[in-house]
Amino acid sequence: MAFDFVKKLDFESEFFDLFKLSESAYGAISKENSGMGGNAGFIDIGDYLIIVDTTGNVEAAKDLIKAATQYTKKEPNFIVITHYHMDHLMGTSLFDVSTQIMTSDRTLKNIQTEGRKKIEEFKKMDLKEMEESLKTETDEEKRKEIENDLKFLKVVRSDDFTLREPNLTFKEGCVIHGTDKSVQLRTFTKAHTDGDVIVYIPEEKILFAGDLLFARIDPWLGSGNPEGWISVNDELMSFDFKVTVPGHGKLASKEEFSLENRYIKEILELVNKRVEAGEDPTHIKREDFSKELQSWKSPILEGNINFLAEFLKKT
Ligand SMILES: [Zn+2]
Structure with a gap:
């Protein structure tokens, strides 16, 4: 807009x-x-x-x-x-x-x-694995992501960072x-x-x-x-x-808030249905959402599904 x-x-x-x-x-x-x-x-x-x-x-x-x-x-x-x-x-x-x-x-x-816990985790992380994956990764977008993560971790681990x-x-x-x-x-x-x-x-x-x-x-x-x-x-x-x-x-604008609400409602329903039917919710795909939400690009979808599967079991 x-x-x-x-x-x-x-x-x-x-x-x-x-x-x-x-x-x-x-x-x-x-x-x-x-x-x-x-x-x-x-x-x-x-x-x-x-x-x-x-x-x-x-x-x-x-x-x-x-x-x-x-x-x-x-x-x-x-x-x-x-x-x-x-x-x-x-x-x-x-x-x-x-x-x-x-x-x-x-x-x-x-x-x-x-x-604080996150920062301690970052300080202890083994960067070698990430550096290795950078050597073999050919996808430009993924490379950029790894490079950014590495840069971030190096800053957090430097002595003068508080x-x-x-x-x-x-x-x-x-x-x-x-x-x-x-x-x-x-x-x-x-x-x-x-x-x-x-x-x-x-x-x-x-x-x-x-x-x-x-x-x-x-x-x-x-x-x-x-x-x-x-x-x-x-x-x-x-x-x-x-x-x-x-x-x-x-x-x-307000429209984006309303779209976000739609996403949350739809993903809750999609995961809930599968959990109740005893099915694996990780099979949910972008195409299962209504049309306006299908073009969203983000690696977070899978994480959200896994989180909700646990969340719904507890509530
Ligand atoms: Zn946040």
């Missing part, structure tokens, strides 16, 4: 395209296979500059800071982290204590448990009041993760959805609660916004 009020800026980055969404808000949308991880953005509220997510790639985060300071002539004062997944918060390692890092209580808790964790948290939500604009933060449980945060600028009708929205891409269901997610999306669709920066995928 094209948004005539959105302006693509000619900022040079190998990782993202930069868009000016409104007077105060900018969206950094990951280029395909760039290794950036999640989308990000920044908001100039007058006296403060807020960064929304810091991507999964320290080099991409450097570009994000460069863009933010270039276009706003300010230094970042706040960072909002939308959830605990590493592809949204690696860049926090670049900021010192003068930048406040905000998130929900639950996301902080998840970073301190799941996040992830800065959020230092300012809230239970349900809060407002950052600027001289020009106010920005609302709100958190949800039981959705993409337990503790997802959205950033909303009501005056400008702009929504940063974090991974509550994967725009026209399979949403990763395995860290949260698919049924809860559907209700959260229903609530978000009642917000007054004209464009949203999704966690993954291109700039989006």
Whole structure:
């Protein structure tokens, strides 16, 4: 979908395209296979500059800071982290204590448990196998993926890497009041993760959805609660916004939330049917979805099916 009020800026980055969404808000949308991880953005509220997510790639985060300071002539004062997944918060390692890092209580808790555990796993991983597979892999897209993974792991394992964790948290939500604009933060449980945060600028009708929205891409269901997610999306669709920066995928509107809900409902039903019939759910194919969802490309489908098969057994 094209948004005539959105302006693509000619900022040079190998990782993202930069868009000016409104007077105060900018969206950094990951280029395909760039290794950036999640989308990000920044908001100039007058006296403060807020960064929304810091991507999964320290080099991409450097570009994000460069863009933010270039276009706003300010230094970042706040960072909002939308959830605990590493592809949204690696860049926090670049900021010192003068930048406040905000998130929900639950996301902080998840970073301190799941996040820290992930980093330990990354540090222990054997890279030899990946390096070997790079030698034999001929598919260009897969090669790029392995290369990006290797780069990521090398950064995490370097001695000077320390992830800065959020230092300012809230239970349900809060407002950052600027001289020009106010920005609302709100958190949800039981959705993409337990503790997802959205950033909303009501005056400008702009929504940063974090991974509550994967725009026209399979949403990763395995860290949260698919049924809860559907209700959260229903609530978000009642917000007054004209464009949203999704966690993954291109700039989006309410239509993408409704498509995502359709995907979650359909995959729940497909897996449920097979599990109830005692059949193997892993045989579900892209063609089993309704037409609008069949063109989505993502390696996540299989992971979602496996997760749901277990999830439905428990509920
Ligand atoms: Zn995520």
